[in-house]
Amino acid sequence: MSAFRSRDHYELYHYTRLSQPNNIRLVRLLPAAIDNDELRVELLEQSLSTADGVYTALSYACGDTSLAIRRPVFCDGRIIKIYPTLHSFLLKIRHQSDATLIWCDGLCIDQGLDAESLKERSHQVQMMFEIYTTAQKVMVDLGDDLGDRHDDFIRSLYELAAVPRQRLGAVVPEKYILECYEDEDDEEDGHEEGDQEEGNVLDQVARKANGAWKPASCLSQHSTLTSSEQSSRSLGEGRSVEAVVEALIRILPDCVRQKWLWTSLFDDLLARPYFRRLWVVQEHALGREIVFMIGRSRVHGSKLARAISRSFTALMSCITTTNAISEAARAVSWRDSKPTPVTFTLRHYKVMNTSGQLSSGLSLLVEQTGSLASADPRDKIYGLLGLCHADERNHPSLYVDYTEPFEDMRLRITRYFLSNGAPFVLYRSVGCGSEAPSPSWTFNFGATEVDTLDDSIFADGTCSGELFSAGYSPCEATQRAFSPLLSDDSPLLTLSAILLPTICTVSSPLAFITHGSDRSVIQKWTSHLLGWAAEQGILIGVDFFAALASTVSADTFDYLGEKHRLSSDAMLPGSGALTASFWDAIKYIKDGVSRIDFPPDLDMRSSAIFTSLVGFATDRAVAIATPTEGLEPLLYLVPECTEPGDVVAVFVGLPTPLVLRPAEPEAGQEGPVFRLVGSAYAHGMMDGQVFSTSLPEQLIHLR
Structure with missing residues (x-):
């Protein structure tokens, strides 16, 4: 035996x-x-x-x-x-x-x-x-090794980390070189780089990467220069993108000349499942020293950080703007491959601010790490508490309890955020379409995807580039404060708002089209919306086109042209509501619109302009509101689950309106009661205009 x-x-x-x-x-x-x-x-x-x-x-x-x-x-x-x-x-x-x-x-x-x-x-x-x-x-x-390429990859990583900053500075403008906390000569003097350098490098990479790859609807990143101007001004001394790329290839290690290095470094390594975990944020950020294992190879965190910084320094000098990407730049980058995993990875890889101190705001951490995954949705909160300052980490509302029913925990956390100046949770709510027993306004922190309009709302309720300010939010100087009324004994959230006219009809969703150019997407959408408007008996004229263009684009170019007083031959002069790209698409649809006096042909230099339009509207619908005395019919950009009879409300202190669905009040309850559907864009009502109308401001309840 x-x-x-x-x-x-x-x-x-x-x-x-x-x-x-x-x-x-x-x-x-x-x-x-x-x-x-x-x-x-x-x-x-x-x-x-x-x-x-x-x-x-x-x-x-x-x-x-x-x-x-x-x-x-x-x-x-x-x-x-x-x-x-x-x-x-x-x-x-x-x-x-x-x-x-x-x-x-x-x-x-x-x-x-x-x-x-x-x-x-x-x-x-x-x-x-x-x-x-x-x-x-x-x-x-980080998992298994890289097979036959593993040894070359590890050697290349160390070679990249060893490239002196001075050599980069001779070729690349200063703004594209990722700085370090520690002196660049520390390692040469026998001192190992500290974690501060590592965190700072990755934080800079994140910010610079987001500038290049953030959806084009993030308007603060858009330049209004022509392609040639951008290349010249961004690279300095009149050098072309191609010239900088060639110079970089000469000073970087030989392995960089092979495109597989870039693909390996970013796709094979940073796209691994480890970097999609939410827990990695605090596990990495809190460590005194970080050592990565790739197969059985050990790489110090500072080496990996420096290799990434050198790679991105080269990359960012090639990708000067979304309008100036040359074939030479594409040859040494993976921009057309898989940028998304890398950008969110680097953005959340080390949660450090410029002074090297850990971030203290849970709302900011939650907003920034929304795309990261956890097996237990409660860990989307619990997995970040270690990064908060002690006073917040030990707040009586932020205790960890895995025995607490999830819906109770969700309500507790939502109340905490709303009571502490973080209204962004309303733009990531469970909504009334959810089967969950939670109130419709509670935070759906288990979701990993947020649409472009909602994603422009930051943790403190401000917007990307102060884009919207419908409720005189803190984006604007008027400072109409967000003041929610909450009770531990009630599932209701009470807010001050102005109700806009009721929605009478809703288009089908503007679906994302995976094939064809952005121009063709807008053409298809325009044709679809024209047919829908005709079915509703709407008189199609210049005013309707202007409103439609502004609604679908969320006034993208009005924002650039009017709020920032920018002008360019890439957009219509002045502050007109019609965007060049939308008109450029509409002019191809001749039937029924021959009487429209279209602007002259414009040189559409970049698909990024179209992307800035389709980003806000993708998977949303256009809705028309019932006319109210003293107001023109309103156009809304709404969630696809919106129904006729829903109401759009502008809330005091919130940057964009919300779509609400009427609900029955409980016995003895005063005031209108609604369930939250989602966010909306209301044409002509996005800069506090509603507060100058005769529509009354009132307290409403969300259930």
């Missing part, structure tokens, strides 16, 4: 409760002479007050969390089943002769689902700030 037992015959390990609230468990990873030996560990209880710098914290992507595929770790003659990704990570870091002291959530926190286990997990998650700041370093697992 064999002396060995099958894994199936081992009992599961049972955790004992921690004896003190400030204690944690640490893992003693036992050595093994052979790589494929079973993983064996010991669990030790340790006070955080005496654990400073004695352990390494692990950071990894969970991957598939199915129970059926979990792998065993042997502990005190029993087994603990862990995620395959953690199992692989432990095998990679295990020493052949020495034990290693580590902290990892999959082993150090009881993962049971009973009440006591959930209570422990809640308390331990509340301590994440202390756990990661106490660790000697944070080790990050």
